[in-house]
Amino acid sequence: MNIKLTGSMCGAGLSLLCVMAAGAATMLSSGSTSTNLQTGSTTTLLSSGSTSTTTSTTSLSTDTTSTVSSSFSTFDFANGTRLPDKSTLSLGNATVHPGSGTAYVPVTLDRPTPNTVIARVITVNGSGTLRALSGYNYQTVDTVVIFRPGDPLVQTVGVPITSLAEGQQFQLKLREAPWGGLQGQSLATITATSALAPTPKATGTFRQPRTFAATGTLQFELNKETHKRSPDGGWNRWATSLSHGRTQIANGETGLYLDSSLFPGIEGPVYWGAQGLVLHSQKLKSPIWYEGQNWYYGASVLDGRNFIASQIGYGQYEWVARMPNRRGSWPAFWLISTSGWPPEIDIYEGFGYQSFWDFDRHISHTILGGKDGVRSFQRGVTIQAEQAYGLNGFAQDFHRFAVDIQRDYITWFVDGVETYQSVNPFQGHRWYPIMDVAVKTSGAYDDGSGDMIIKSLRIYSAP
Structure with a gap:
């Protein structure tokens, strides 16, 4: 995954390769029980x-x-x-x-x-x-x-x-x-050879992948009637900026995170459409001068750093969303500790600026550790989900992206199927969510769709 901070830190997405996994893993169907x-x-x-x-x-x-x-x-x-x-x-x-x-x-x-x-x-x-x-x-x-x-x-x-x-x-x-x-x-x-005993089939018992189930208490649900946002957010609303501002030059991003109240006349970076909440990325009709330079692309973000209802320590986050498929777009669902970055948990990230990335088939999950703005480790996977888990069409239709944070393990799910699990090294942290479509390109940025559409977000808090 990427480091989303200004300064000397840079994104690690450039080093990611694709696991072109052929064949299907054993899966539990949604709603089934396996002990x-x-x-x-x-x-x-x-x-x-x-x-x-x-x-x-x-x-x-x-x-x-x-x-x-x-x-x-x-x-x-x-x-x-x-x-x-x-x-x-x-x-x-x-x-x-x-x-x-x-x-x-x-x-x-x-x-x-x-x-x-x-x-x-x-x-x-x-x-x-x-x-x-x-x-x-x-x-x-x-x-x-x-x-x-x-x-x-x-x-x-x-x-x-x-x-x-x-x-x-x-x-x-x-x-x-x-x-x-x-x-x-x-x-x-x-x-x-008949001279040696044949290698036997392994007989150990392997854990079946989990199916997602919310075990916490529903704390927050995205709703058009109660949705609020502002440039810096607040206790009951999302911010349209990141904690360090509206740019991420250290990541190589070329998009300025927009807010229509600050930049009037632009296409709405966040709005409610017929299918849900839209995070809209774009090539600007006219460049915007900001922090000493011209910006030619618009990015979009909703950040929960000040939004109390969006923050939990343990529990589950579950989005239902359709991803963009535009080359150069960089959509993500991720969590940051309320005590500062790092740590970070990346629930989904789409590396549209990488030539190998297929928005309909690839998924990525990562954790990043460290303290005081310095990353000490990063570990995760990029998976060809169609071949590994039978999952696809993430830019064609709506899919569920979820994470379950427990004291022992963090587990990722797509459409209810466990896709990754890691031991949890982040004891005692509280998390706030970020959903965004960054831009990392210098090209035309006009193919396909640059929009992430969020139909649902539910947050469950567990003891």
């Missing part, structure tokens, strides 16, 4: 004659709560400035008996993960005279592997085998470094 208890089971994997034993952690998960035991309860988060080290994800070599119908390839983490780890893997033909070929000897696998906090440390990817003779081999590889984790062994060889 999953892991009881310290042990999985033993044999790979090319070697033995690896991994013991799973104990966890309990339902569609309304997230109680996951981990080794992080005694970790010193140093008041939100430190985060446990990332786990390292590796592929392991595997063996399969000639004539078998499936080969199992181990995917392992070297330690319990404090956050969701997502990796894309794909099969590759073998080499040499004993090479195995896709379509003849095995079926291509191009899929996603997801580890959630509390999961066992070993999964296996099953590869359907058509016909493998003694000594034939092919490979499984990581398409890119895993998101949320470090990269270990990125290429595994699968060999047909």
